[in-house]
Amino acid sequence: MKLVAQAISKSYGGVQALSEVDFTAYEGKVNVLVGENGAGKSTLMKILSGSEKPTSGAILLDDEEIELSGPRDAMARGIGIIHQELSLFPNLSIAENMFAGRELRRGRRFVDKGTQRRRAREVLTRLSQNLDPDTLVGDLPIGQQQLVEIGRALLEDVRVLIMDEPTSALSNNEVDVLFEVMADLRDHDVTVIYISHKLDEFRRIGDWVTVLRDGKLVAHESMAKTDTAWIVRQMVGRDPDSLYAHNSSTAGQTLLDVRHLTVPGPVRPLVDDVSLTVHAGEVVGVYGLMGAGRTELIECLMGMRSSTSGEVRIRDKAEPHATVQARMAAGLALVPEDRQRDGLVQTMSVRDNILLATIGRFTRAGLLRGATEQRTAAAKAGELSIKSPGLSALVTSLSGGNQQKVVLARALLTEPVVLLLDEPTRGIDVGAKSQIGALMAELAAQGFGVLFISSELAEVIAMADRVLVMARGRITAEYAAADVTEEALVAASASDRVLGMTDRTERQSAAPHDGRPGEGQEGMPMETENS
Template identity: 55%
Template sequence: MSADDVVLNVEGVTKVYPGTIALKEVDFAVRRAAVNVLVGENGAGKSTLMKIIAGAERPTSGRLVLDGEPVELQSSADALRRGIGIVYQELNLFPNLSIAENVFMAHEITRAGVDIDAGAQRRRVRELLKRLELDLSPDTLVEDLRIGQQQLVEIAKALAHDARVLILDEPTSALSAAEVDVLFRVIAELKAHGVAIVYISHRLEELIRIGDFITVLRDGRITGHQPMVNVDVPWIVRQMVGRDTKDFSRPIGHTRGKEVLNVRAVCLPGKAKGLTVDHVSLALHAGEIVGIYGLMGAGRSELFECILGCHPLATGEIVLNGKPLQGKSVAGRVAAGIAMIPEDRKSDALLPVLSIGENMTIASLGEFARGFHISTEREQRSIGQHIRELAIKVADWRLPVSSLSGGNQQKVVIARALMTTPTVLLMDEPSRGIDVGAKADIFKVMRDLAVKGLGILFVTSDLEEVMALSDRILVMSNGRVTAEFEAAEATQDALVAASAIGHRAARADASIDTINA
C-alpha cells in the first residue's frame, strides 16, 4: 500500500511515566478507508498509544505525522479539530443530562454563536440514533440507559463530529450480537466515505471479521504487523502473549455439592410499566458454574441486583444456605456470603482516589482488625497473595487503582469480592474489556473456586464464553428465564433463539446471522 493511503503515522513514539516505560519506539500507520486493528494484552500500551493519537497525552519522544505533516497535538479538542475522534472504553458521559446534551457537550450547535439551538441538536441526534438503530428519544437521560445503550451514545458522539480518524476502544464490550452487527454496518459505511478506523478489541474472532490491517503490541513494543488476510487467531495470540491460548476445558471428575442459593419467583417492577425481572426462579449448587445468557435489556443485571438486595421494591424469595435473606441489607447479604462483581467497574466498583490495595481490602477490613486497629501486616499479606493468584500486573499496590489498565482493574474488583470469602459469587460480564491472557487467568480462578465449593452465577453476552465455562446455562429474555440447558446439550443457535423470544424478529435474525457469519 502506498504512502498516500496513510492518513496518520506514529513514528518512533516512546512514552515514559514515573517508574515505567509504557511505549518503546512504536511505529504505527493508520490507513484511510480501512479498519486498522490494534491488539495486545492489558498493560501492553494500547490505551497510552490511543491517548497520544487523540491528544490526551504527549509522547516523551517520537512524533505524529498527519497528512504528511508533523503535528503536536495540545489536547483532545485540538485533535478533534484536526479530525481525530475517539470513543474510550471507559464511558465519559454525564448521567444527569440527556442524550442530545451529551452528544454535543462542549461542541453545541448555536444560533449565530449566541445561544444553543436545542432543536437542531435533537434533530441531529435523532438521525444518529436512527443510524445506530436505537429506538430512543434524544431527551432521554443517560442515567436511564443501560450500559450497552450508553456505549452506543458514546459512538454517536464521535459520529457527530465527522472525524477523519476514528478510534474505537472496545466498542462492542457491552453490546449484544445484533447491536454488534449494527455497529459493523456503520463502520462499513464510514470506510466507504474514506474514514480511517482504529479498532481495539479483545474479541479476536471479531477482529478477524472486521479488520483490514492488524498491529500487535506487547510490553510497549510492536511485535507484529500484517494485513488481516494473512493472519488467524492463533497467530494473534502468539504475538500478544508469546504462547498459544490456554485451555479452558472443565476439570475432570468434579461434581457439584449441595444447593447454596435458591431464587424463587423474583419480580422487579420496571421504571415505566411491566416487570424488568418477571417471576425468575433458579437454583445454584456448591461447586457449580451457571451462566446466564441474553440480549441487552433481558433483565440479567437487574436480577443480580435483586439477589444482592439493591431494590426495595423487588418481591420473591432469596434463600442462601437454607436461610431466607428477606429484610437483609446489601451489607447483610454480603456478610451472609454473597459477593458481586458489577458490570461497570468504573461507576459501581472502583474508588479511583484510593490505592490498589485499599480497593482490594475495603470490603473485608474486619478480617484484618485487631481490637480497634487494622493489622497492616495481615492486610498486606492478603493483598500480595491475591495479586499473585490473579496475576495482577502492578508495580506497587500503593499506587492509585486508576493507574492500572482496564483488565487489571477488573482483577482488583474480583480480588475484593474474594476477600469477603463468599459462598455465592455473582459475576456480571466478568471478562468485559479483558484481553485473552487476563481472561484465561480469570477463567482459571473461576474453575479453581468452583472446585473448592464456591457457587458461581455469571452473566455474559459472549456465546463462546458461556458455553465454555458453564455447567448449566440459563437464557433470559424480557425479564424471564426462557430456557435452561445442560452444558453438553447447548448449541449457539439454541441460545440465540431462546434469547430472542419476545424481541422483534429482525433482532433475532440479525443475531443468528451474526453467529453464523
C-alpha cells in the first residue's frame, strides 16, 4: 500500500512541529526518513500511525483519503509502528508481550496460551532468534527486546510498517537479521518506513530517502542518486554560525585529564577505556548517538557512577574518591541532560533551586541568612539573565530555557573549573539555544573548561573547539574545529573502531571511512597528550 502525507501541519501550543510536509512511502520499498533531533520525524510518524492528529493536511492510503481515529484504527488498516522507546512489559513473557492487548482466545474468556506460544515461536524463528517464548522479556538483553518489539508488529498482517530508530540498541549481527527481515517484507510488497540516524546503515537498505529539517520537507530523492555528504548537507542545511557563538579564547593549562576510564555495563562496558583532556578556555564537544555512552561518561566524571578502572585528574591532582561531593569540591559541575528528572527540585522556588548546591555557605551561627541568599541568587539570575516572575516563584513557572539557566546558575555557584553540560540545548527554543551557546563561549573566555554533549551536528560543530566522537562506549574520533565536517562526525559515530590514544597507526585508521573521497577525511585526529 502506498501511504502519502499531503501538506501535513502540526502545532503544539505555539510550537510548529510540522509545517506543510509532503511525504510519500512507496509500496514494496524501504522509505528512509532522516533529520536532526527535533526535525519532526517522530511527530510525522505519530500522525501516520494514528496516535496524533494533524492540525491540517491529509493522509492518503492507496490514493484514498483516510482519517485515523487512533492507533487501533491505523492497525486495522494495516499500518504498524515500532517505537523508538521500548513499549514492552518486562514482567511478562515474550509470547505474552507479543499478544498483549489482543490475546488469542479459547472460548470467550480464556487466553489460548498454546497457540500464542506457537505463533510467537514462528515469529522468533523468522527473526533467527532461538528463544523460548516463555522467557521473561526483562531477562533479555536490550537488543533482543527490540527484536521482540519488531516481532510483535510482524504478527499483525502489516501492509505499512513504520520503524522509528529500531537499530539504536542492536548489535551488528542483530542489525543484519533485521535487514534481512526488512528485505523479506519488501519482497512481500510491504511498505517500510525506516527512521534512522545511522547513515552507513540506512544506505544499505533504503530505496528512497526523505529529509526533514525544522518541521519542513527539504528533500525527497531516490537513494541511488544520493551520497552521504548530500544527505548530511540536507539535514543540517542552515548556516550554523548564524545560530551559535563560537568560542574564540585560546586554550590554557589542562584542567581535566581523564585516563583510561571504564564503566562496566550489563553486556559491554558503558564507557570503555576513555581518555580525554579539557583545557582552560576550551569548549570540547562530545558527539555520538543515543546509547553511545556519553551520558554515562559524564555521570562517571561527576561521581554518580562508579568506574572499574581509570583515573580522573582535576587541575593536576588525582581525585580518587569519586563521590559527587568530592568531584564538586575538586572543581567539576554538571548540568544534566534531563533537567526535570535530575536538575530541578520542582517543589522549590527559583531562588532555592539556584542556591541548592551551595546552601551551606549562607549561614551565620548555623542559621541561614535570608538577605545574603536573596542577594546571591539575584546576582546570579541577573548575570545569566534568567527571566522569572520573581525569585520566590516556583521554578516550574519558568520557560525551558530559563529553567536550564537556573540549573546552570546552581552549577556556577559551586565555583567549578570545568563545566560538564549534557545536551544543554535539548528541549529549548532556538533563541534560548543561541543564548546558552553564547554563555558557553563566555564561560570559556573567563577561563573555565567546558565539556558538552550534543546530538546536533550543527551545534557541536559550531560551538566546540574540539569534537570527540563516541560510539559503543569508546572515543572513535577526535577533530579540531577547523577540520571537522558533518560527514566525518556521522561516520565516526557509527564506527566500531577505536581511536587509540597511544597507537599512531590505529589513530590514523580511525579516520572516517564513509564520506566522499577527499572530503570528511581531512579531519585528522589531534594530538592531545602533549599539551
